[in-house]
Amino acid sequence: MNENQAHTRTPDAGRRSERSRRAIYDAALALVSEAGYARTTIEGIAARAGVGKQTIYRWWPSKAAVLLDAFLDLGEQATETTPVIPDTGDLAADLKLVLRATVDELTNPAFEAPTRALTAEGVVDPALCALYVERLLNPSLQLYVDRLRSAEAAGELRPGIDHRVAVELFVGPLTHRWMLRTLPLTHEYADTLVDYALGGLSPRA
Amino acid sequence: MNENQAHTRTPDAGRRSERSRRAIYDAALALVSEAGYARTTIEGIAARAGVGKQTIYRWWPSKAAVLLDAFLDLGEQATETTPVIPDTGDLAADLKLVLRATVDELTNPAFEAPTRALTAEGVVDPALCALYVERLLNPSLQLYVDRLRSAEAAGELRPGIDHRVAVELFVGPLTHRWMLRTLPLTHEYADTLVDYALGGLSPRA
Amino acid sequence: MNENQAHTRTPDAGRRSERSRRAIYDAALALVSEAGYARTTIEGIAARAGVGKQTIYRWWPSKAAVLLDAFLDLGEQATETTPVIPDTGDLAADLKLVLRATVDELTNPAFEAPTRALTAEGVVDPALCALYVERLLNPSLQLYVDRLRSAEAAGELRPGIDHRVAVELFVGPLTHRWMLRTLPLTHEYADTLVDYALGGLSPRA
Amino acid sequence: MNENQAHTRTPDAGRRSERSRRAIYDAALALVSEAGYARTTIEGIAARAGVGKQTIYRWWPSKAAVLLDAFLDLGEQATETTPVIPDTGDLAADLKLVLRATVDELTNPAFEAPTRALTAEGVVDPALCALYVERLLNPSLQLYVDRLRSAEAAGELRPGIDHRVAVELFVGPLTHRWMLRTLPLTHEYADTLVDYALGGLSPRA
DNA sequence: CCGTAACCGAGACGGTACGTCTGGTCTTTGA
């Protein structure tokens, strides 16, 4: 592969209009929230943002990519992207706190629509999914891994546990309920998950 | 709203062409496997099935609904829809067996494409999601619930455990990896999940 | 070349919507009159006609072709397409009469805009030009040829004259002035043309 | 109207880059010959000429204007802009000579494409047409007028003839055939035109 | 001789229209 492909003609990022970028993010998020992902169109985003279509096509390869960036930007603005998991010495309490917060976020209508849109697209589009995981999901899961490592050092965790798998034991079920809307997603559910996962389902010896 | 709306004109199901129905299912599944969900169009299905577009629009409200029915039909043909979970008395072993089978199914390319398509659509379309959960997911999860009930009676499970939540402790993380392609989905992962969930992450007293 | 080319997929003319065809003609002529040919767009015609764009692209290869048909249709409606040249026995008078009428038509703003548009397009597009000549120009010129033939029989014309060339001696200069707007196009000019062409420029022996 | 309008900002012709001007002419003529007028774009000319788009928009108001200048420049280079009509004393012979040359030029593919392009544009754009007539057509026709004046003095022409109209009697039909491609444009046609126009169509007394 | 004003190449921008494609509806026609 050649970096200077004829038809890849990377545009000059230095000249990029910050104004347009922001307007596109705002329009994209608004439309996805209002109409859903499928009914959100690039034409619609451009029109709403007061921007030429080409300005979108110049900088993003697909509708999904625009949405992903818009969503990342939304996170960065909130500066809550790195809300470190607290370490009070009580692992169960700390995890419940974070999972409850996650439940609240997944339930928040403002976040839910675009998140669902992106997730659904990721399920079906591996390339987008990789971006999504790399830039949004993994950084977030890493916080859990870190907390678990600290817990292991403090003797709050059985030694030899694969931290990554452990994290999925909490996050997996939560995501499952949210995605497939099987049953209500509540704080109680989050608490129960923590209790079950930490304590185990088998009878204590 | 009136159930017998002028334009809802429910057609006479008795006169429905079984031949066309089958052809549509086959075409739909074939196209989704070959080209993916997004590039599968109703026009394409109709053409491939040798059927008028209207014959599809008459009986299904959306592309996803066609797929769902096609997929259900596929399951019914295989009669493997109710492959009861074995009960050897060893809960861990039984669960590992089933989860490994699930891993194999989710990895099987023939099933993966339409399953992903349906799941993705369900993430974003609550109505379809409800159908999907009711007719495909819940029956499947109920088998786990039944096995756990039996395990509880046999003293293999801590009393008072919510069986449904317990099931999600196994199925949730598996689904999470599959959907988001975060890490490889292997038999070992399935085994570890069972061990962690049953044994708990906390140090044994 | 195959008449049934894959991508030529000639649509079924029998099923064509007469309603749409008429609406397209009307919209096309109206827009050309109001905004000029260059500012008339296929999108605009479709919108004005309340028609999908594809309905235009299905039946015509280009904007100019739509206009040509619209124009022909206009002529057919007026049934004035064949206003036979009078034969009073006085060739000069008859020709002056018709040429003056032609001057009037070319000067009539309602006809001028679309006629100029078509002509310009024909200058540059041989295929369209052929259609234009065959269906509009030649039938018209043939009337002159007929009148000249009659004149020859009546001894009003030098024997052996090529009637077609003779016709162009009248029509060519008229068209030239109209197309290139070199000098005013008047009845006097038409008369002078007839006098010069019939009488010749050389001194009479 | 103010000559120093805010937005008319006439650029300083003294500082103009001769290099760019030449490159633009060359690119414009090349593109028109290769791709035709319609598919020639200002962006394309700029790119081919290695010139910024603004450099074109600064000096010309339209694509057609660029082409006209490029065409004039082409003529000036050839210095054949003023190929005086010979005056051998035999008007018919002299006219036939020039008209045959004109036929050859109109038939020459190198000249034909840009000429047709300009002419077509002129048919529809009065402003451009005026320029075209003033700078290309009229000077050319004036040569005929001059020759006819000389002929009149020599008694080769009926007195009182309007020279301008007489010229159009030759040039009009020629142009007509060329523009509308009605019939082949040959030397014989040119000769016949001269004979008919000079001799007249009526029977000699 | 050094600012400063202009042209220059380059190309991003808001737009318009292109010609194609698909979605869903409506109409015709043949079995």
Add this chain to the structure above:
DNA sequence: TCAAAGACCAGACGTACCGTCTCGGTTACGG
């Protein structure tokens, strides 16, 4: 009397250019 075939309206797709604008850089005066 259906269902196939497919024309229809609608509108999004991604591309090509439009004409304007801003950006550094490079001349070429003019103080």
